[in-house]
Amino acid sequence: MTAIIEVDHLTKRYGSKRGITDVSFQVEEGEVFGFLGPNGAGKTTTIRLLMALLRADAGTARIAGLDIWQQSVEIKRLVGYLPGELSLDPNLTGGQILQYFGHLRGGIDQSYLKQLIARLDFDPTRKIRQYSTGNKRKLGIIQAFMHRPRLLILDEPTSGLDPLNQQEFDRMVTEVREDGRTVFLSSHILTEVEQTCNRVAIIRGGQLVRVGLINDLKDIKRHELTITFASPVPAEAFKGLAGVEQVESLTDGHTLRLFVQGQADAVIKEAAQFSVIGLTSHEPSLEDIFMRYYESDGQAVKEASHVVH
Numbered sequence: 001m002t003a004i005i006e007v008d009h010l011t012k013r014y015g016s017k018r019g020i021t022d023v024s025f026q027v028e029e030g031e032v033f034g035f036l037g038p039n040g041a042g043k044t045t046t047i048r049l050l051m052a053l054l055r056a057d058a059g060t061a062r063i064a065g066l067d068i069w070q071q072s073v074e075i076k077r078l079v080g081y082l083p084g085e086l087s088l089d090p091n092l093t094g095g096q097i098l099q100y101f102g103h104l105r106g107g108i109d110q111s112y113l114k115q116l117i118a119r120l121d122f123d124p125t126r127k128i129r130q131y132s133t134g135n136k137r138k139l140g141i142i143q144a145f146m147h148r149p150r151l152l153i154l155d156e157p158t159s160g161l162d163p164l165n166q167q168e169f170d171r172m173v174t175e176v177r178e179d180g181r182t183v184f185l186s187s188h189i190l191t192e193v194e195q196t197c198n199r200v201a202i203i204r205g206g207q208l209v210r211v212g213l214i215n216d217l218k219d220i221k222r223h224e225l226t227i228t229f230a231s232p233v234p235a236e237a238f239k240g241l242a243g244v245e246q247v248e249s250l251t252d253g254h255t256l257r258l259f260v261q262g263q264a265d266a267v268i269k270e271a272a273q274f275s276v277i278g279l280t281s282h283e284p285s286l287e288d289i290f291m292r293y294y295e296s297d298g299q300a301v302k303e304a305s306h307v308v309h
């Protein structure tokens with residue numbers, strides 16, 4: 001495989017404020033690569049550097065072998081880009097915007113464009129100012145996909161989309177990969193990138209903390225399960241089960257809150273021994289995961305491993 005994106009020690013400061021520091025990674029042609037990090041981590045800054053909307057203070061990056069700053073015009077021909085925030089003329093309709101982008105790029109396959117509009121259930125007849133955040137996101141996704149670019153660079157593509165549209169978006173991304181093309185997408189939600197990405201880079205505080213296969217990130221995959229029982233159940237029943245890191249007994253012992261790493265199988269089987277009234281599962285935010293379990297360099301906090309049985 002050859003790298004389509006090569007990022008080499010990129011650094012960007014905003015005056016005295018940090019943007020990103022010494023970021024290096026590679027994205028191979030034909031993969032779906034997730035760029036994961038909590039809010040303010042530096043995802044948008046990295047993407048804006050790749051798109052030559054910002055100039056790096058240090059370091060270099062290449063897309064398809066082209067320098068991101070010197071050859072940005074050639075790069076734009078290869079890329080479909082979804083910015084974090086779209087700023088569009090509020091008086092134009094969605095359809096007019098798509099037509100405008102289509103003319104700029106030329107050679108748009110109109111039947112593919114119609115298909116994208118239908119798949120995301122997008123109404124192109126309304127004016128930009130009438131669109132909700134979700135609808136603007138759909139418009140941004142369609143314009144990024146419609147010319148079948150070799151590389152898609154998508155900044156938080158699914159934020160504001162409802163679950164059905166999100167599933168459709170995941171299918172669209174999978175099709176791009178099957179087509180041998182590449183997707184680079186950012187997100188702050190682990191489960192979102194899990195659906196589509198084969199590899200991810202995790203950025204925090206402007207620095208990369210990990211790059212790896214999605215399957216190697218099991219240690220950051222955590223769930224908070226709250227189980228309510230018909231009668232009190234001792235927390236000890238769950239301590240020491242596979243994946244259980246912490247058990248808290250709430251109120252009068254009828255409800256237990258468990259922090260589970262990886263599969264919840266052992267917990268569910270144990271819970272089934274008792275009479276269960278309700279169960280909720282909640283995925284903590286990346287920031288929560290980092291705060292609770294990790295030092296700033298992404299290494300597991302020692303006390304956290306003590307909590308694990």
Ligand SMILES: Nc1ncnc2c1ncn2[C@@H]1O[C@H](COP(=O)(O)OP(=O)(O)OP(=O)(O)O)[C@@H](O)[C@H]1O
Nearest residue numbers: 014017018019037038039040041042043044045046
């Ligand atoms: N124009 C700017 N001026 C000053 N600081 C900025 C500017 N843009 C970003 N920053 C700072 O750079 C850091 C990285 O921000 P960035 O927007 O790249 O993060 P992000 O991971 O994309 O987060 P989000 O998901 O919230 O957009 C943050 O500390 C942010 O406050």
